[in-house]
Amino acid sequence: MKEISVQKFELASIRVLNSISNSIKRRGLDSLTKGIRREHLIGYVTILPAFALILGLILYPVAYSIWLSLLEKHSFFPQERFVGLENYFYLWKDPEFWSSLKLGVIYSGWTILFQIILGVAAALILNETFIGRGLVRAIVLFPYMVPTIVAVILWKWLLNDTYGVVNYWLLALGVVKDPICWLGADHIMLSLIIMSIWQFFPFVLLSILARLQTIPPELYEAAKVDGASAIRRFIHITLPQIRGILFVVILLRSIWMFTKFDTVWLMGEGAGAGRFIRTLPVYAYMRTLTYYQAGLGAALAVIMFAILVVCTILYFGLFREEADIG
Amino acid sequence: MNRFKIQKFSNRLFLYGAALLLALQASFPFFWMASTSFKPPSEVFAQPPSFIPHQVTWDNFKRLFTSTHFLIYFRNSILVSGCTVLLTMMVSAIGAYSLTRYQYPGREKIAGLILCTYMFAPIMIVIPFFILAKKIGIENTHFALVLAFTSFCLPFTLWLMRAFFKTIPIQLEEAALVDGADRIRAVIHVVLPLALPGIIATSIFTFILAWNDYIFTRILITSDELKTLPVGVQDLFHSALIDWGLIMSAGMMITIPALLFFVTIQRYLIRGWGAGAVKG
Numbered sequence: 052m053k054e055i056s057v058q059k060f061e062l063a064s065i066r067v068l069n070s071i072s073n074s075i076k077r078r079g080l081d082s083l084t085k086g087i088r089r090e091h092l093i094g095y096v097t098i099l100p101a102f103a104l105i106l107g108l109i110l111y112p113v114a115y116s117i118w119l120s121l122l123e124k125h126s127f128f129p130q131e132r133f134v135g136l137e138n139y140f141y142l143w144k145d146p147e148f149w150s151s152l153k154l155g156v157i158y159s160g161w162t163i164l165f166q167i168i169l170g171v172a173a174a175l176i177l178n179e180t181f182i183g184r185g186l187v188r189a190i191v192l193f194p195y196m197v198p199t200i201v202a203v204i205l206w207k208w209l210l211n212d213t214y215g216v217v218n219y220w221l222l223a224l225g226v227v228k229d230p231i232c233w234l235g236a237d238h239i240m241l242s243l244i245i246m247s248i249w250q251f252f253p254f255v256l257l258s259i260l261a262r263l264q265t266i267p268p269e270l271y272e273a274a275k276v277d278g279a280s281a282i283r284r285f286i287h288i289t290l291p292q293i294r295g296i297l298f299v300v301i302l303l304r305s306i307w308m309f310t311k312f313d314t315v316w317l318m319g320e321g322a323g324a325g326r327f328i329r330t331l332p333v334y335a336y337m338r339t340l341t342y343y344q345a346g347l348g349a350a351l352a353v354i355m356f357a358i359l360v361v362c363t364i365l366y367f368g369l370f371r372e373e374a375d376i377g
Numbered sequence: 378m379n380r381f382k383i384q385k386f387s388n389r390l391f392l393y394g395a396a397l398l399l400a401l402q403a404s405f406p407f408f409w410m411a412s413t414s415f416k417p418p419s420e421v422f423a424q425p426p427s428f429i430p431h432q433v434t435w436d437n438f439k440r441l442f443t444s445t446h447f448l449i450y451f452r453n454s455i456l457v458s459g460c461t462v463l464l465t466m467m468v469s470a471i472g473a474y475s476l477t478r479y480q481y482p483g484r485e486k487i488a489g490l491i492l493c494t495y496m497f498a499p500i501m502i503v504i505p506f507f508i509l510a511k512k513i514g515i516e517n518t519h520f521a522l523v524l525a526f527t528s529f530c531l532p533f534t535l536w537l538m539r540a541f542f543k544t545i546p547i548q549l550e551e552a553a554l555v556d557g558a559d560r561i562r563a564v565i566h567v568v569l570p571l572a573l574p575g576i577i578a579t580s581i582f583t584f585i586l587a588w589n590d591y592i593f594t595r596i597l598i599t600s601d602e603l604k605t606l607p608v609g610v611q612d613l614f615h616s617a618l619i620d621w622g623l624i625m626s627a628g629m630m631i632t633i634p635a636l637l638f639f640v641t642i643q644r645y646l647i648r649g650w651g652a653g654a655v656k657g
Contacts (some may be wrong), residue, residue, distance in 0.1 A: 087480070094479030098487060101472030101535055108528030109494045109502060116505035124508070176395045183396070189643045190400045193407070196639045198589040200607040201628050204614075205406040208413065208621055214422050216409060223425075249402065303496070310498030313591040317611060332500040339504050340596065349508075352501045 113356070119349035126343040138350040147334065148351070155330035157240065158315065159308040162247045166304060167297075169248065170255025175289070177256070178263040188260075195253035203317040206246040210234060236324045243318050243328050250314065251307075255300055262296040263289070298373035302366060306359055312336060331355055407632065414438070414625040421622045437626035447627060449602055450609035457519050457605055458587035461526040462580050465534050468527075470576065473538030474564070478547065488539070495532040499592045502528065507596050517599050525593040530583045537582070541575030542568070581638045588635065606631050 120138055124131040142148045177188050194202065209217050210233035218230040233242045266289070274284050312332040319325025321337050329337070331351065339348030408428075413421055414437050416430045441447050476488055506525055510516040515524075545568060553563040569576075591607040598604055604612075610627045613620070 090479055091481040094475050094481035094484065097471050097475035097479065098484075100468045101491070101531060102487060104468060104527060104531055105491060105494055108506075108524055109497055109532075112502050112505040112509060112528075113497065115509060116501070119505055119508060126508070127511070129512075173399055176392065176399065179392055181389075181392055181396060187396050187400045189640075191403045192643065193636070193639060194403050196585060196589075197632055197635050198607050199591055200610050201410075201632055201635075204610070204624055204628050205410055208625065209406060209409060211621075214424070214426070214621070216426055219424065219426055249406075253403075306496050307498060310500050312498075312500045317591065332498075335500060335504065336592075336596075339507070345504065345508055348504050352504050356501055 116349040116352050119346060120353045122346045122349075124345040126339050126345040126348070131346075134346070138346050139354075141347065142350060142354070147329075151329050151331045151334035154240070154328060155309060155332070158244060158247070158328065158330050159305065159311070161244045162251065162308050163301070163304050165244075165248045166252040166255050166308075167301060170252045170300075171259050171293075171297075173252070173256045174259035174263055175285070177260055192253045192257060194250055195257075199250070199313040200317060202246065202250045203314065206242070206249075207234065207318075210242055234318075234324060236327050239319060239324045239327050243315060246318070247308070247311070247314055251304070255304065258296055258300045259293055262293050266292045294373050298370055302363065305362070305366075309359065310355060410625050410628050410632070413621060414629045416622060418620075418622055437622040438630075440623055441626045441630065445613065445623070445627075446601060446604075446609060447606075447630070450604055450606045451630070453519070453603060454588060454605040457522050457526065458584050460519070460523045461530065461587040462583045464523060465527050465530045465583050466576065466580055469531060469534040469538050469579070470572075472535050473542050474568075476535075476539050477542040478550075491532050491535055495536065499529060499590075503592055503596050506593075510597060516597055517603065519603060521597050522593060522605075525597060526587045526590060529590070529593070530586050534579050534583055537579045538572075538575065541572055541579070545571045578642050581642045585635060585638055 121133060121135060122131045123134045123137070173191065177184065177191070209215055212218060212230050212232045212234070215233070217233070218227075221227045222230065231238060233239070270288050270292075271284060274288055279287070310332050311330075315328055315330050316333050316336065319328045319333075321329055321333055321341065325333075332355065335348050335351035335355065338344050338351060412428060412430055415433045415435075416427075417432055417434045417436060420427060420430060420432060476484060503525070506528075507516065510521045515521040549567050549571070550560075550563045553567045554560065558566070589607065590605070591611075594605045594608045595611075598608065601609075606627075610624070610631065613624050613627060
C-alpha cells in the first residue's frame with residue numbers, strides 16, 4: 052500500500068518536472084519553484100537510507116567510542132563507571148602502549164615505503180606492451196583479492212622453520228647454514244613486513260597503472276626525439292603526471308597500514324613471538340577482548356584516530372600542490 | 378645500427394624477465410598451497426619438498442568436509458555475504474541515483490561525507506560496534522554481521538555506483554519520459570540495463586569484501602555454528618598438531634570462489650575505474 056502511494060507520488064512529481072518548461076510559459080514562475088521543491092524532497096528521500104545507515108553504523112559508533120573511552124567498562128558485563136580521562140592517563144604511563152605505537156610505526160613505515168616503490172615499478176613494467184600482458188596483470192592483482200586468512204596460512208607454510216620451502220631453498224643455495232626461525236621473536240616483524248608488502252602492493256600497482264594508461268603517448272614521443280633517457284623521461288614526464296594519484300594512494304595506504312588489524316593479528320595472535328608485532332590496532336583489540344577493558348580499548352582506538360587526523364592534516368599541508376591535483 | 382638492436386633486445390629481455398618475476402611472486406604461494414593440499418601427510422613433511430605431489434590424494438578435502446565444521450562455515454559465509462550484497466546494493470543504487478539525478482541543497486556535502494567515511498578503518502568502528510550490539514542484544518547474530526559488513530562496504534559501493542550512473546547520459550531517461558513513461562519505468566527499462574555491468578561488478582566487490590572479512594566476525598560472533606570461513610579456518614590452527622594438508626585444502630576451498638569472482642571482474646579492475654574500489 053505504502054509503496055503504491057510512493058510510486059504515485061513519484062509519478063506525480065515527475066509529471067511536474069516534465070512540464071516545467073511548459074509551465075514557465077503558461078503559468079509563470081510559481082509552479083516552477085514548486086517543482087524544484089518536490090525534486091529536493093525526492094532527492095532527500097532517496098539518499099536517506101544510505102545516509103541513515105552511514106550515520107548509524109559508522110559515525111555514531113565512532114562518536115560513541117569517544118564516550119566509551121571515558122568509561123571504565125567491562126567488555127561483556129553491563130557495569131560501567133565514568134572515569135574521565137583516567138584511561139588516557141593510564142595509557143600515557145603504560146610502556147605496552149608506547150611499544151605498540153613504536154611497532155606500529157615501524158610496521159607501517161616499512162610496508163608503505165616498499166609498497167609504493169614496488170607498486171610504481173611494477174605499474175611501469177605492466178604499462179609496457181608485451182605478449183601475455185593481460186594475464187600477468189590479472190595474476191599480479193590476485194594476492195590483494197584473497198582473504199587475509201589465506202595470505203597468512205600461505206606465508207606461515209612457506210616460512211615454516213622445519214618444513215618451509217623458503218628455508219629449504221636458502222639452505223640448498225648455501226645462503227644460510229642453519230634454518231632461520233622466520234616466525235620466532237627475532238624475525239617475525241621482518242616476515243610480517245614481507246608478507247604485507249606482497250599482499251598490499253597490488254593496490255598501489257592498480258591505482259598507478261590506471262593513471263599511467265591515461266597519459267598521452269605524444270608526451271613521450273617528443274621526449275624520445277629529444278633523446279631523453281628512460282630515467283629522465285620518468286622524472287620529467289611520468290612523475291608529474293602520477294603525482295596526484297600518488298598523493299591519494301600514499302594517504303590511503305598509510306591510513307590502512309597504520310590501522311591494519313587482521314594481517315598482523317593472524318600472523319602473531321598477540322602472544323608468544325606475536326608480542327614483537329603487537330601494533331596499536333592489535334593492542335586495542337587485546338585490551339577489549341583479552342583483558343575485557345572496553346574503555347581502554349576505545350581509548351586506544353580514539354588515540355589511533357587522533358594520530359591519523361593530525362597526520363592527515365599535516366600531510367595535506369605539506370603537499371598542498373599535490374592535494375589540489377589529486 | 379647494430380648497437381641499437383642489441384640495446385632494444387636487452388630492453389625486451391629485461392621487460393619479460395621482470396614480468397615473469399612479477400607473475401611468479403604472485404602465483405607461487407598459491408601453487409604451493411594447491412600442491413600441498415593434494416599431498417598425503419607423509420609427503421607434506423618430506424624433505425626435500427616435492428613440487429608436484431608424487432601421490433595425489435583427495436584425503437585432505439575428505440577430512441575437511443567430514444571431520445571439521447567447514448561446510449557450516451561455508452554456508453554461513455555465503456549467507457552473510459549474499460545478504461550484505463543485497464542490502465548494500467539496494468541502498469547504494471537508490472542513493473547513487475539520488476546523487477546523480479536530483480538537484481538538492483547539500484547534495485555534494487553528503488557525497489563528500491560519505492567519501493570521508495571510506496577512510497575509517499574497521500578497528501576504529503568494531504569496538505564501539507560490539508559494545509552497542511551487546512546493548513541492543515544483537516551480538517552473536519548474522520544480522521549484526523550483515524549490518525557491520527554493510528557499514529564497511531556502503532561508502533565505496535555508493536561511490537562506485539555514483540561513478541557508474543554518471544556515465545549514463547541523462548538524456549536517455551528524459552527521452553523515455555517524453556515518450557510517456559513514468560520515472561520508475563524509465564529507470565527499470567532504460568537506466569538499469571545500462572547500469573547492469575556496473576551493478577554486477579560492484580556486487581562482486583561487495584561480496585569479496587564480506588567474504589574476506591575477519592575482524593567483525595571474530596569480535597561479533599562467538600558461537601561456532603555461526604562462524605564464517607576466515608574465523609573458522611583460523612581455529613584449525615589451534616589444535617595441538619598443525620595439520621598443514623588439511624589447512625591448505627581449506628585455503629583452496631576459500632580461494633576458489635574468490636578466484637572465480639576475481640576472473641569475472643578483473644577486466645573492470647584493470648580498466649581503471651575500480652582502482653580505489655577495494656578497501657584494506
